[in-house]
Amino acid sequence: MLFFVGAVIPLISVRKTKNYAYILPTTGAVTLAIFGAYLLFTPPVNISSISITPVLEFVFRGDAISGFFIFVISILTFSVSIYSIGYTKSLANKGVMGFLFSIFILSMYAVVLSGNIITFLISWETMSVVSYFLVTFDREEKSARAGLIYAVMTHVGTAFIIALFLILYKYTGYTDFSDIKTAVKDLPDAIKTVVFVFAVIGFGTKAGIIPLHTWLPEAHPAAPSNISALMSGVMIKTGIYGILRIAVDVLGIGPEWWGIAILVIGAVSSVLGILYALMEHDIKRLLAYCSVENIGIILLGIGASMVLASNGLYKLSAIAMTAGLYHTLNHAIFKGLLFLGAGSVVHSTHTKNMEDMGGLIKLMPYTAIFFLIGSISICALPFFNGFVSEWLTYQSLLFGFKSVSVTAKVVAPMGGAALAFTGALAIACFVKVFGISFLGMPRSDHAESAKESSPSMIAGMAILALLCLVFGIFPDSTIKLFSPAVLSLTGAEYMSSGKNILYISEIASGLSPLAILVAMLAIFFAAVVLIRVVGGKRKITYGDSWDCGIPSLTPRMQYTATAFTKPIRIIFKKIYRPRQDVKISYTLKPLLVKSIKYSSEITPFFDRYFYKPVANFIHSIAGKVKYLQSGALHLYLGYILATLILLLVFMS
């Protein structure tokens, strides 16, 4: 309890304009990380309840599930705060930024600690509103538009959440989550289903599942990069928290189709998310779409867990839940890292467009290596953290075969195929990001004059990169850390064999990233020795790249991001519906070409075929309603009179 109060005060008091202000959230994050770990290993504690009136009572309660999320938030907050010391130096409104930053973090903590409906909704709204201000922080027209989309989407989500809480309150009569949980067992199935669907829609909007993802690629790039890291790393995780809290914890084990639905949503989100990410040239939009993909992967784990639980396979369900939570933790770390890296790049090249970057690995060596670590982790390649959680997710999906129902048997392995597809696409996507923006020759003057970022920014990234490695090679200890959360969600625990080997006895398969790492190092030394012995020491000559004999290559002759993904655009044209424009201007038609302008864009399917019609519909309704408000006072008086008469008629 004291921890909490101790951390809260410095968090709020960061109004000072100095950049050192970020030290306070940093310390706050450290204490809260300890607090989160403490919550994981103790029975649920009531932190504080402040009752203002009998109805309006603030209850903060921490259990293992909130402990896990606090831990995740704290890790990212810690490094992002350090990063922000350097990053916000050149910002215009440092003070406001510091203040909003702290409130934002505080509200996320409040969300995961809320013990009843009122507290939850108020924290949730605070979080949404503060993040709206942060999205529009740059005060450009583009961020205003992004902010609007974000505000609309998030409130649609909130509306569903309020509705689901009202239903729960109406049928159980309680506002406290623990009371609701005990009372909810007697509810009819139809009500439970409605609550489940509302939870998926409401929290899914925040998490960014497809088709409710549309605000992510708008809002994340618009916000300053330290904020995008927090939003993408942890804020969208509160959506996952909501789904876990309501759909898994409060509602308990439901019918099988709930899990199947989550699985399908996860598979669709992951595949489409990464497909859209591949087409982006804006580095931050790309990362935002990639968050959609990762939320999908998390949901694959959670969905598998729900399916297995409803088939009575509790131990396997625990493994699947472990996979989901592990990926939640991992995604917070590597996506935070990638957004911070992208922030550094944008900060020093002043462009978000990858086609204008290139060659940064030589100019920003540290940022480059951390970005590379982030990319390898997000591609789930050994021996970083993403590898472990995706491996567990694969195994969980394969367990689906052990369930009784045929649907689960078919859907779960197909989810695995979707995951494999996603994995391959993710590798292509990050080869593109890293290859185009960091490798080769600088493609513009901006890129040529890029400078390495300040030490605090590097430190912030270094911490996350190190964690990627640590959580990647010590999976067993990591899982032990959050197994209480798994226990309270699924009623079972995944116990690995220890010694940093992940071993699943049900299928006699194991994975040990540490062993892989050791083996790789050993072979590396052997290879170096072998080459030296056989080949001897040879001179290295430096020359130009192969240019087919033309005098010299220019940066404009390099492969571009557009060219890199062109085959994908052609192969998946049913999904992308690409449109291209070629404008040729001639000096002497058709022989002498003056210039050729090529532009191509893809159709954002959901924006065009779902959101636009809806927005147009609302516009047209609004246009009609407009006539009611003519501005004439007489008319308004007339309305009041009419309402009064109607009321009287109904009352009598």
Next chain:
Amino acid sequence: MENLQFIIIIIFSPLIQGIIRKFKAGLQGRVGAGILQPYYDIIRLLKKEMVLSTVTSWIFKITPYIVFISTIVAAMMVPVITTKITTKSSFSIMGDVIALIYIFALGKCFMALAALDAGTAFGGEGSSREMIVSILVEPMIMLCIFTTAIAAGSTNLARIAEQGYIFTPSHVLALFAFMVAVVADTGRIPVDNPDTHLELTMIHEGMLLEYSGKYLALMEWSHYMKQMLLFTLAVDMFFPVGIAHNIEPSSLIVSSGVYSLKILFMAGMMAIIESTRAKMRFFQLPSLLGGSFVLAVLSLLTFIMIGK
């Protein structure tokens, strides 16, 4: 002892490449180079001096090592002549077949990055095309693996090889899909042409264009190992008959004999496919690979429906 079987793959993989080339030469009515030629090539390259592009960074230099060691680590996880690597104390704890695919992917990822590092269009082209092929192949491989893993009740390769399932309907379907995947992943006709050095048609070779000397030797050797490893994987998953379950010398000898025959058969298949097919246009690949993806899905469904 049983942990050292990966050395077989390291040592004999250039030989397999030599044999395939010899087979191909025979089918095409040429004499062809001796079957030991790939060894000479590797040694020659190791002894040559290197020319590096000034544009490249450290990514370009570490890539050959990463590709090389990741291929060997993958080889450690595969039972070659005996399945007795299931005990906890040995290499099989490093990972299972899913980990193996991802370790391959690590090498592939770095190779694609290195291709972009030199800043030429050819590298970018090779890198982009390789990524497209792997996007289409990866899910297919995974589905084939799922079929065999579900049938064996484990993703541990030794367990899968011990099952000895032969030619149940689902395995036959998965085998066809897997063979297409092997062809695509080893960069062979009809997907890619390993003999071409015409820049515009290269996929795998395009990525290696800037490499020379030692680095090229490492890349080539890794490519041979990967090829033999994929053959071994196919053998383990689809016709594991004859593989030893222990490390008795007698059964090891039998197992080695059977294994050599099986790998030679695979090599012959590759030579026949390469000599009788023409390279496909790049954008026709989705129909070939998509078709075999459907086969892989069918194999899984078949297993679920009829249970074998």
